[in-house]
Structure formats: C-alpha cells, structure tokens
Amino acid sequence: MVEDTVIKTKELRKTFISKERGGKKEVEAVKGIDLTVMKGEIYGFLGPNGAGKSTTQKMLSTLLPPTGGEAKVLGYDLVLEQEQIRQNVGCVSQAGGADLSATGLENLILQAQLYGLDDSTAKKNSAELVESFQMSSFIERPAQTYSGGQKRRLDVALGMVHHPRLLLLDEPTSGLDPQSRAFLWEEIKSLKARGVTIFLTTQYMDEADKLCDRIAIIDNGKIIVTGSPEDLKSNVGGDTIVFSFSSDEIAGKAKTLLVENIHLENIQAKDNSVYLNARDGERVMPDLMRSLEAEQLEVQSVMLSRPSLDDVFLKYTGRSLREDERKR
C-alpha cells in the first residue's frame, strides 16, 4: 500500500439479516465498494438517505464488522487491528453523542481520557479545542442548553480530542441553520489545514462541492462515480450560457449569427434569449459578446451557470438528489 493512502477498501460489503413476517430477509446495505482516500484530503461520500453511507462509516470506525471484502484504515486491517484504528481515528456520528446532562467540558475531558490520555493531557487538549472551536462562552454549561450549532461544534470537537490523523464525519451539518453551517465548514477546512484527513459523509451537494477535494457518489449501496467535484461536473457537459435581448427577433438573429459564424451546436432561442452550452463558459463568453455586439445585437444581460453535482447524480442514476430531498 502507498504510504499516503489513509483509507483503502476493496469490495467492502455489509449485509443485514432482517426478520420479517414469513422468515428472514437479507438486506444488502453496502454492496461491495472500493474507496481510496489520500492523506490530507477532504473526501466526500455523497448520496441520498439510505444509500449505505452511515453503514460504511460504521464499518470504517470498527463499530460494524463487514460481511465481506477488506479494508485498511491508516494502514491497519479493519478486522484484525481494531484497537489501533480506534486509537488513531476520530469519529462523529450523526446522533453526535454528547452527554446532554454533562457540560461540554466534562464531555471533552472524559472522551480524551477514554482515548487513554492522562488527566493533564486530557485537560490540555480539551482547552485547546474550546479555544479553536470558539466554545468558551458556553462550554461550562450543560450540553442540553446548547443551540444546534453549538452542540454540533461540541460533537466535532469530541471527535478531535485525541488528535486523530483521520476524522470520520457523518452528516455534520444536517439540520443546522445557514450561519452555523458556514461556521462548521470553516472549522472543517481548518482541520484539513492542520493535516487531518477527513472522510465526510453528506447528502448535501453544496457541502460536498464546497468542502471536498474528491468525492464518491453512492446510491443504493454502490459507488456510482468518483472524482473531484470539478471533474465530475465538467464530465456532465459544459456550462450553460444565456444571453438576453430586447426582443425575440434580435434573439433569433443572434442565434443565426452564432450558428453560422462560430459553428456552435446545442443552441436554442426562446423568450428573448439565446441558450447555449459550452465548455469553459467563462472563457468563451467574452468572445461571443464581442461578435454579437459587432453586429449591433445589443446584449441586455448574460448569465453563466455551471453544472451542479445534482446534474452528475442525475446523469448516473436518472434521479435527482433534490427530488429525493423533497420527497421527505
């Protein structure tokens, strides 16, 4: 294995036996996935609810024994070297896991002690996290009094208290208000800057897009595509550019001009506007503008939109992640 590989899975698989009327039924939650996460990156694990994300994270954190396949985390075997993995990996589950009747500080110190740190190191690490996560104003209050954002900050800090080399984060911003999300995103970026590798499970496309160096999209227990958000999006197709004019007539002329002079395909005119698809939209747009204006076709407004990860999901699954979200 390459030294810089932090997570490497091969055909990792989890099958649950669920008891139902009429006997037992096998449920394949994770159907054999191959993952490679490199040192220092934020790796996004994106997919709708029930795709097998949390099951995968639970396997990687040694909570769930895999049914098949193999995996190495930080070079340790997932099945044979659980203790070493636990000692060096931080894990924040969806539920969080803060003890609500205890104060945030009590939670942090105990968690550090459970990782085997002596009392003074446990206190020192906790104090550092309180400082860097800006929690000093509330950390001595019982956690049940915290706002959603404050509690989430504590949850993430609990996963960092023993200075792990790898942090597994399961849906860290789900249910948070936009401000708290933005704050947590900054925190996650600063953890990366400190050299922590982050495996981030999420169902939010914007989160995966903004934070992650590379992502794997998982659906129905299988990884359907992996790559950097930029690559994935540009593979879907180019950017969409929209020029708006004062009338349909001018828009029609503009379309003709662009087709004849510049040989663009995938071009449509409707509602006073011309829609076209182009790779590297921001580069070609000024040229297009100039050739339009050279013919006295006055552009009233321009819009450039990039493909989103939702377009990526749509391309590979035929469904929209947004639709999945809306159904709930």
Add this chain to the structure above:
Amino acid sequence: MKMLRDTRLMFVRNMQHTLRNPIFIIVSMFQPLLYLVLFMPLLNGLGSVPGIPAGRTVEIFIPGLLVMQALFGSAFVGFSLIDDIRTGVVERFLVTPVSRPAILLGRVLRDALVLLIQCILITLVAIPFGLSVNVGGFLLSLLLFALIGVTMASLSYGFALIYKIEDPLAPTLNTITLPVSLLSGIILPLALAPIWLQDLAKINPFSYAVDAARSLFAGNFMNFEIVEGFVIIGLLALVLFSWALRSLKKMAS
C-alpha cells in the same frame, strides 16, 4: 490496569449522572418503605405462622424486603442506557479504545452503590419497628444485595442493548421480576406454600438469596444456606453480566 482505569472513569461519569438528581435515590425506595409501613403490621397481626415464629416478624420480613429492593430497584436501570444509546453516547464510547467491560462495569457498580445506600437507609428506618440485626451478618448481606443488584442491572442492560427502544423493555422486565419475587418468599414465607409451589421456588435463584439474607440477619453464620445463596447469585451475576457484555459488543449490528 486499563480496564480498572476505564471502569473508574465510567463509574464516576455515571455517579455524576445520579448525583445530578439525588432525589431519585430516595424516590425509588418508596416501594419497600410502603411495604414496611402498610404491610408488615398485617403480618404482625397473623401471630405465629409457619416460617415466621411469633415476635420475629421484623427479622424475617426486612431481609426479604431488601432483596425486593435489590430486585426491583435495579431491574429498570436499562432505561437510562436506552437514553444513552439514542443520543449516541454509547456509540461515542465504542469508537474509542475504551475497555468494553468497563462501559458496563461502570454502570453496574454505580447501580450497586446506589442500592447499598438504599438498603442501609431501609434497615435504619426498620430499627424503630423493632428490628434487631447481627452487624457482621448485615455487612455480609450487603455484599449479597450488591450481587443481586449486579445481576438484575445486567439483565436490564442486556435487554436494553437488544431492544434499543423503551416500549418492550418494561413489559419484559415485569414479566421476569414479578414471578421471581413471588417465588422467593419475600412477602409471605414459602413455608406457607403447597409442595408444588415450594418445588417451583427451588428453581428460583433468588429464593436462595432470601434464605441466605435471613440467616445473615439472624447471625446464623454456620448455616449452609449462606454459602448456597452467595454461590448461586454470584454465578448468576457472572452469567448475566457476560450476556449483557456480548449484547454491547454486538450493539451496532
């Protein structure tokens, strides 16, 4: 060594939990206290019956009452564990290298300590009712009650870890605690029972605990019932604790 430290950490954490609402230590003593005040006078009124020599009602009744507290007081501790499962606290412990037995030991030791405080308080309350007790026997009996507490708490935690939700827990535990207490001669001595009922009681481990506790209170240290009670309850505690530990290790799946 690691297990000892982890057990201490877990015990302190759970004890802090209990001490945030210490009133519940008292509240969960109500059942035996009510039996003491509202039921024992009825027994006194019976005069001499098989199993209760005249004038010795208190000495026979109180050890049984303490076993009852050990049974019922510890049987429902699983609810607190379900709370910890739901909020992700148990999972947060399990992702650390913390010793697995320590997670449960820290709880059952807290439960045993709370139980001992209750047993001592109930015994003190019973003294004005005419209880006289052999001090050495009483101290030894506390160990027995602690073992019963560990047994019942393990049972409760084991089911909590399997169910992970509250709804089925109370009916399950009631289904076990009620027959077990009826068949141990706590309220009325089994000497009153027909033979078939006495035979049934012989397969109930807690009936041996009640016999042992009564011998200890009376200071009959040569009585073989005492050894019997300790061995049976000790083994049961071990078996149920191991079972609960297995459930904990399998919890995530």
